[in-house]
Amino acid sequence: MSFELRRAQRLGGASLLLLGAAATPALAQDKPVATELPSVTVTAPSPIVRRAVVPSRTPGRATRTARVRSRERTAEAASAAPQTAAPQQGVLPIVTNQFATVTVVPSEEIRREGGGQLGDLLFSKPGITGSSFAPGASSRPIIRGLDVNRVGIVENGTNGGGASDLGEDHFVPIDPLATNQVEVVRGPAALRYGSTSIGGVVSATNNRIPDALPSCAPSFQTYGLPIKAPLATAETSPCVTAETRTAFSSVDRGVESGVLLDTGGGNFAFHADAYGRTTTDYGIPSYPYLADQTRIITNGRQPNSATRSDGASIGGSYFFQGGYIGAAITQNDSLYYIPGIDGADHNTRIDGHQTKINVKGEYRPDAAAIDTIRFWAGATDYRHNEIGLADPADPNTDGVRQTFTNKEQEIRTEVQLMPFNARFAEVTTALGFQVGHQELTAPSPDNPGTLFNGLWDPNNNTRVAAYAFNEFKFTDATRAQIAGRIEHVELHGTTPNFPADYLPDGTPQVPIARNPSYTPKSGSIGLLQDLPGGMVGSITAQYVERAPKPAELFSRGAHDATATFDIGNPNLKIETAKSVEVGVRKATGPLRFEATVYYTHFDNFIFRRLTGVMCDDDFASCGTPGAELNQAVYSQRNANFRGGEFQSQLDVGAFQGGIWGIENQLDVVRATFTDGTNVPRIPPLRMGGGVFWRDDNWLMRVNLLHAFAQDNVAAVAETPTPGYNLLRAEVSYKTKLAPNWFGAREMMAGITGNNLLNESIRNSVSYTKDQVLMPGIGVRAFANFKF
Secondary structure, three states, rough: OOHHHHHHHOOOHHHHHHHHOOOOOHHHHHHOOOOOOOOOOEEEEEEEOOOOOOOOOOOHHHHHHHHHHHHHHHHHHHHHHHOOOOOOOOOOOOOOOOOOEEEEOOOHHHHHHHOHHHHHHOOOOOOOOOEOOOOOOOOOOOOOOOOOOEEEEOOOOOEEEOOOOOOOOOOOOOHHHHHEEEEOHHHHHHHHHHHHHHHEEEEEEOOOOOOOOOOOOOOOOOOOOOOHHHHHHOOOOOEEEEEEEEEEOOOOEEEEEEEEEEEEEEEEEEEEEEEEEEEEEOEEOOOOOOOOOOOOOOEEEEEOOOOOEEEEEEEEEEEEEEEEEEEEEEEEEEEEOOHHHHHHHOOOOOEEEEEEEEEEEOOOOOOOOOOEEEEEEEEEEEEEEEEEEEEOOOOHHEEEEEEEEEEEEEEEEEEEEEEOOOOOOOEEEEEEEEEEEEEEEEEOOOOOOOOOOOOOEEEEEEEEEEEEEEEEEEOOOOOEEEEEEEEEEEEEEEEOOOOOOOOEEEEEEEEEOOOEEEOOOOOOOEEEEEEEHHHEEEEEEEEEOOOOOOOHHHHHHHHHEOEEEEOOOOOOOEEEEEEEEEEEEEEEOEEEEEEEEEEEEEEEEEEEEEEEEEEEEOOHHHOOOOOOEEEEEEEEEEEEEEEEEEEEEEEEEEEEEEEEEEEEEEEEEEEEEEEOOEEEOOOOOOEEEEEEEOOOOEEEEEEEEEEEEEEEOOOOOOOOOOOOEEEEEEEEEEEEEEOOOOOOOEEEEEEEEEOOOOOOOOOOOOOOHHHHOOOOOOEEEEEEEEE
């Protein structure tokens, strides 16, 4: 051990951290327990998957032989992939082969961190936060200050469905408990999923449609590709694997559990899973309501914040020569309460149900021009009832106040062409085609037979799109990408005859059919360059057009759960974003980091602004004394977003047979309209860091995230948010167990402490921040077993 390391171990506190940050890479590499860090495997970003062998321009016999050998190597690699060791617990996953930043949350981190919603899971990631309308129940990811209508959510390649983009109170029907990995994709790759994903795409993956046979056999066939003779007996051997996921949380007295089963043999693989979660009202550090100090809260808990959710899925795949095809059916159910003054007074809760069918497949033909054909298809039937008291003083008035339904179908097909040598570069092209249809309703039983019954009931839309990705490999160190997308969107609905900024003037209202259509066009160009020291640099430029979504166009009434009276604008224009992003990343060695800066200019930026006018159930009530709903109007203005993100992790040196190190992060986004006023609901500047220790089995970590006060707020109906310190600590243990036919073969267990300073945290991006606190101090204990 070097003199510097011995001296570092004798120091404590801040001196230890400062010396660790200054330690040389050679110091960390001398540690006896150092292991190679496996690369991070991502599935969502690009439709192009490169092969090891590049065919020549003349598709002769030698080319075909090379292609077959390449596929054999691909098959063997895919067969071994599930058995490849994952990165050690706590290793920061950095993706360097993409043209923009990709945030990856692997399965082990999901198990450690927990969270009932994707927004909860991603809350502290650089550049990402959650909407936290109802923490633990409805929290949608917000990326770089962009929310519902600019952030796509997909599961296994298809739209997640639900109604979370139609109201902040709606849950995301993708549960982290049944998810194996989450990827947050930014930049050009988001064009693969649609122009409405300009802010980014949150992609959740699991094994509900198997793309490989279970891995308990020594080796197995994958995608039906050729295998060597010694593996043939394993191909037909049946296999069953299982995993249990269980956790308990103190802050909300929560219990969650899930079971996942995988089996297969021959040409078939099957998957089944079931999960459930229940929580009570969660604990809070202080009084939650800023505007009303008269209410009595005796138990130290956020009123009306309990949740219950469960789900199940079954799926299977058939493998054939050159590919596979699979399908799954999934049921998601959730019953959760809406916190806040209005929610507590009316006992407001949402009872949601989603049935989803997904199909996907892949085929690798033995053809000269086509490498791979992939497709995804999904159909969603979603419905939720918003339930509560019509009269807070009369329990007999409890019932359904509003219903939301979403019937949605989608299919996407991609064709990846064989790479070819264009002399100046190796060129790989992928072409995609996407079509989708959506029918939305939001009737209100409180207003039967009225002229405008429901928030925007009914409306429907159809989307057709084509896109192309071209990647150029100039050398092993220099790559470029050019991508484009064109789509056509047709929407149908009705709105009243009101101006965008409605004020009651006695004018009678009649329904007017609205049938707007848009043809947004988007394109991007990017460069990826290997740099000295194992670093990779990237620069991308994008031009993205986005068509308005149904809620922005057709909203025309009360939304009880959010306590708003929403008014759409049927005359909205296409929104245009021009952005530039520059990044530097490093994934290997003792120091791993990524740094990104970006700038985006929006023309006709669509946003939902609170006017300060109060309404009740109809337009005539707006501006009357005693009205309870905030009027929210969809408007357009030019805007500028700029910011950056940074995170790093340094393995300082050896300690007690493991590795200790330091980590830190920072993210900032500043969003203003062109007149200098502030875009509403933007996250604050955040920075933090911590210390960790890990070995092959143990992970121990302490981390503090500080969020600064957010004073850059909209001029009307938005209040400043104080800063906070979020202290977290975790201890987890993972080990292989003695093999036997009835017991577990692997275990991971641990304890995580959250908000250990018990701070009163208000989320600046939440509409309910002045009435809803984030959960207080809590401990989460979890245990996972693999059989």
